[in-house]
Amino acid sequence: MGRRRDARLGLKQGNAVTALVEGIFQALVAGLLIGAIYGIMCVGLGLIFGVMRVINFAQGDFMMLGMYAAFYCFTAFGVGAVFGTTWGPFVSILAAGPILALVGYVVHRLLISRVSGTRTASLEGEGHHAQLVLTLGIALVLQNGGLMAFGSVLASIRTPLSSSAWELGPFLDMSVFVNKARGIDALMAVAIMAGLALLISRSRLGKQLRAAADNSVAATYMGIDVDRAHRIAFALGTGITAIAGGLLATNYPFHPFVGVDYVIVMYAGVVLGGMGSIVGAFWGGMTIGLVQQMSTLILPTQLQNAAIFVVFLLIVFFRPQGFFGRNVERT
Amino acid sequence: MLTIDALSAGYSAVPVLKGVSIRVQAGQFVAIVGPNGAGKTTLFKSISGIVTPSAGSITFEGADLLALPPSRRPHLGIAHVPEGRQVFPSLSVMENLEMGAVTEAGRRDWRANIERIFEWLPVLAERRDQLAGTLSGGQQQMLAIGRGLASSPKLLMLDEPSMGLSPAIADFIFERLIDIRKQSGLTILLVEQRVAEALESADHGYVLEAGRVVLEGNNQSLRADDRVRQAYLGM
Numbered sequence A: 001m002g003r004r005r006d007a008r009l010g011l012k013q014g015n016a017v018t019a020l021v022e023g024i025f026q027a028l029v030a031g032l033l034i035g036a037i038y039g040i041m042c043v044g045l046g047l048i049f050g051v052m053r054v055i056n057f058a059q060g061d062f063m064m065l066g067m068y069a070a071f072y073c074f075t076a077f078g079v080g081a082v083f084g085t086t087w088g089p090f091v092s093i094l095a096a097g098p099i100l101a102l103v104g105y106v107v108h109r110l111l112i113s114r115v116s117g118t119r120t121a122s123l124e125g126e127g128h129h130a131q132l133v134l135t136l137g138i139a140l141v142l143q144n145g146g147l148m149a150f151g152s153v154l155a156s157i158r159t160p161l162s163s164s165a166w167e168l169g170p171f172l173d174m175s176v177f178v179n180k181a182r183g184i185d186a187l188m189a190v191a192i193m194a195g196l197a198l199l200i201s202r203s204r205l206g207k208q209l210r211a212a213a214d215n216s217v218a219a220t221y222m223g224i225d226v227d228r229a230h231r232i233a234f235a236l237g238t239g240i241t242a243i244a245g246g247l248l249a250t251n252y253p254f255h256p257f258v259g260v261d262y263v264i265v266m267y268a269g270v271v272l273g274g275m276g277s278i279v280g281a282f283w284g285g286m287t288i289g290l291v292q293q294m295s296t297l298i299l300p301t302q303l304q305n306a307a308i309f310v311v312f313l314l315i316v317f318f319r320p321q322g323f324f325g326r327n328v329e330r331t
Numbered sequence B: 001m002l003t004i005d006a007l008s009a010g011y012s013a014v015p016v017l018k019g020v021s022i023r024v025q026a027g028q029f030v031a032i033v034g035p036n037g038a039g040k041t042t043l044f045k046s047i048s049g050i051v052t053p054s055a056g057s058i059t060f061e062g063a064d065l066l067a068l069p070p071s072r073r074p075h076l077g078i079a080h081v082p083e084g085r086q087v088f089p090s091l092s093v094m095e096n097l098e099m100g101a102v103t104e105a106g107r108r109d110w111r112a113n114i115e116r117i118f119e120w121l122p123v124l125a126e127r128r129d130q131l132a133g134t135l136s137g138g139q140q141q142m143l144a145i146g147r148g149l150a151s152s153p154k155l156l157m158l159d160e161p162s163m164g165l166s167p168a169i170a171d172f173i174f175e176r177l178i179d180i181r182k183q184s185g186l187t188i189l190l191v192e193q194r195v196a197e198a199l200e201s202a203d204h205g206y207v208l209e210a211g212r213v214v215l216e217g218n219n220q221s222l223r224a225d226d227r228v229r230q231a232y233l234g235m
């Protein structure tokens, strides 16, 4: 009698363990998927900071514009009609990249270039104050302009893939489900990161951007147009963050103030990665995604952002230069 | 080749150069010497466009340099090897050299240039994949010179290439420069604190003090000048 009860208990415990492990894996996969998107979101900000030494407080709002650009490409500008409801959203999201890159290019040319780059090379501190005020101002204008233009109704870029999943496994009675839209989002994010990493490390343009970041005066001595390098970095950074926004929008509804929700993730990711390291910013974003999703195992959802902050503070406390911080001094 | 005429320049209301005139002819080796703070680096920065002069003119092969944006000037054939080396620390040695070759001429002559640069400064070939920020001071100076040469310049401007280096390494770099000049016939404008060495190998020299040219002349006349002998050569 007693024996049978023990066996039943054992089976029950086994199920609980399986469920727990399954939950951990599920959270891990969810973290990796969202982390890849956070990764390129941070890379956009990190690229701008790394090359220009400008902290762009409007980055979240450029991301919001990217979401709406993808949304309107899909719904109004015919991408949905041409590519269908399944793939149309992804094509629209990719299109949001160059659209916002162009917006970034123009905003840099008209506004940011007035308070950054070679013009302010001699100003030191004063230049930074002007940058802070300007990018905060742009953020406010974009948020409120967005409210006027797009309204406050939640929008989203849904694809049928958002509500279906691949099943990985079963391994040892466990299986993990991957939302198809999120899976494709993550693959696209990783592909964009790989492309950007190649561009930065190998291409002539990438090397010039890094040289301008290292020492803008010496870059000028080489014949590199540093203001142009900054314009390109700003455009690229804006476009990449815009794509990240579009990818998020396949699973999360958005509104004109959505940028504010993500700036914390962006800054935390860039600092974690080591200010100025582009690959580092990606891993910083990835870390944030993992922490956020893993924290759901033990914390209520409302505390996810608190978990991000705690881990952020811990890492900054123990490794203030970030994961990828350089030990090589900048000259 | 390079004509600087009555140039005045400074930093936000602090005048540094007060009517400096300097002439460098094609093929010449011209040295500028003078005490700390005389304005030698400010002069170089004015040529490169980092400092905007308040008066005077700079022409290079007939072109008005001051009318050109700073980043266009290297493309005319002016290489600036700056004070304190200023290599790109997070770029490899090879990438630093590639940045030198951003100019049209540098791109065209890349293969031939890199071969010669490695011949003159073999340490750069040995360390081609190392990050420039991890090189020693002397190696960084050689890289800064190599980077300048990679642009296929007509005029090579060097601002205190011996700064902060041990005498042995400074000597070595100086000898390399003499060799490079002999083999390439390059026009050189050199700023140096090592007055004896600079005046010995230069064709023509200028003494800059407190923002003014106080003395100029050819190799022999300068070295024979009592003031130079006293103030700079310690004789």
Ligand SMILES: Nc1ncnc2c1ncn2[C@@H]1O[C@H](COP(=O)(O)OP(=O)(O)OP(=O)(O)O)[C@@H](O)[C@H]1O
Pocket (backbone or CB within 6 Å): B011, B014, B016, B034, B035, B036, B037, B038, B039, B040, B041, B042, B043, B083
């Ligand atoms: N960025 C700057 N802002 C303000 N003043 C400067 C700046 N750079 C140099 N100065 C001042 O200008 C004067 C000339 O400096 P410069 O660097 O041209 O001298 P130098 O002849 O190159 O001296 P050194 O032999 O020490 O290199 C100095 O009094 C210096 O303090």
Ligand SMILES: [Mg+2]
Pocket (backbone or CB within 6 Å): B040, B041, B042, B083, B159, B160
């Ligand atoms: Mg100097």
